[in-house]
Amino acid sequence: MRSLLAQTLFLLLIGLGMSGLSAAPPAEDSKGKDINGVCAACHGEFGQGGKRGEYPRVAGQRAAYLKDQLKSFRARKRINIPMYPYTQERELPDEDIEAVSDYLAAIELPTKWPEFKDSDDALTRLEAMEKVMIVPRAEGDIENGKAIYQKGCASCHARDGRGRGKFPMLIGQYTLYLKKQTDSYLKGERPHDEEGVTGILNTLKEKDIQDILAYLTSIQNSEKQ
Ligand code: HEC
Numbered sequence: 001m002r003s004l005l006a007q008t009l010f011l012l013l014i015g016l017g018m019s020g021l022s023a024a025p026p027a028e029d030s031k032g033k034d035i036n037g038v039c040a041a042c043h044g045e046f047g048q049g050g051k052r053g054e055y056p057r058v059a060g061q062r063a064a065y066l067k068d069q070l071k072s073f074r075a076r077k078r079i080n081i082p083m084y085p086y087t088q089e090r091e092l093p094d095e096d097i098e099a100v101s102d103y104l105a106a107i108e109l110p111t112k113w114p115e116f117k118d119s120d121d122a123l124t125r126l127e128a129m130e131k132v133m134i135v136p137r138a139e140g141d142i143e144n145g146k147a148i149y150q151k152g153c154a155s156c157h158a159r160d161g162r163g164r165g166k167f168p169m170l171i172g173q174y175t176l177y178l179k180k181q182t183d184s185y186l187k188g189e190r191p192h193d194e195e196g197v198t199g200i201l202n203t204l205k206e207k208d209i210q211d212i213l214a215y216l217t218s219i220q221n222s223e224k225q
């Protein structure tokens, strides 16, 4: 009886504290959002990345992959000097990695320009425009890129390029960034998959990789499968 009363009082207090009737965001979500405050300086407020790919897009990326990478930065297995101060044990404990990764993974960035209603104010318009993520088309032979991608990459990164499980999404990512990663895989600076430096990327010509990158920019608008 007493606990029911306490509960009612609690709900009432929450109700008073809220401006509208909308539900409060789950605690984990606002924690992720708070942590993202420091990430936003480089990766953008919505995780859209910046400087044409010097800072990769992290929004909408697979949560399991984001967690893996943050742990790998923290353990210095994947070298990322700009991010060292943000991934040290005290700065980014496991529960923060969980929260910020889930928060980022849930952000959807549209690939089409929004249509506005007359009633939308300037701020709403600006925010919606900033979220739009359209990677410029990369040069290359799209047909050749498609053939190689579907044969050699789709088994892990999915046919539509959205990734699955801990395999990252590759579409909607800056070409400059992806190229930097394939280069560092080829040099053995970053391990690609369990096959290490004898993996699929090492069997390809430089032009084939460029063609895959071109193909990926051509399917960024694909519907979710
Ligand atoms: C000082 C700038 C800076 C800050 C702040 C920063 N990052 Fe990064 N981050 C980078 C750079 C640069 C890279 C790309 C490294 C590379 O080229 O391999 C990166 C890469 C990443 C990646 C890998 C993306 C991928 O596709 O593999 C993730 C995930 C990431 N950052 C998450 C975060 C999170 C979460 C935070 C906040 C806790 C954060 N970053 C703060 C600069 C920053």
Ligand code: HEC
Pocket: 068, 148, 149, 152, 153, 154, 155, 156, 157, 166, 167, 168, 169, 170, 173, 178, 181, 182, 190, 191, 192, 193, 200, 201, 212
């Ligand atoms: C056997 C599974 C597998 C296959 C096949 C595969 N990948 Fe990957 N790929 C991975 C894994 C796992 C990662 C993440 C590696 C890590 O933890 O650093 C990755 C990461 C990447 C990244 C970096 C993404 C980022 O955000 O930093 C690129 C680029 C990439 N793969 C390209 C390719 C291309 C191109 C092909 C086909 C030629 C391919 N991969 C085939 C498993 C695979």
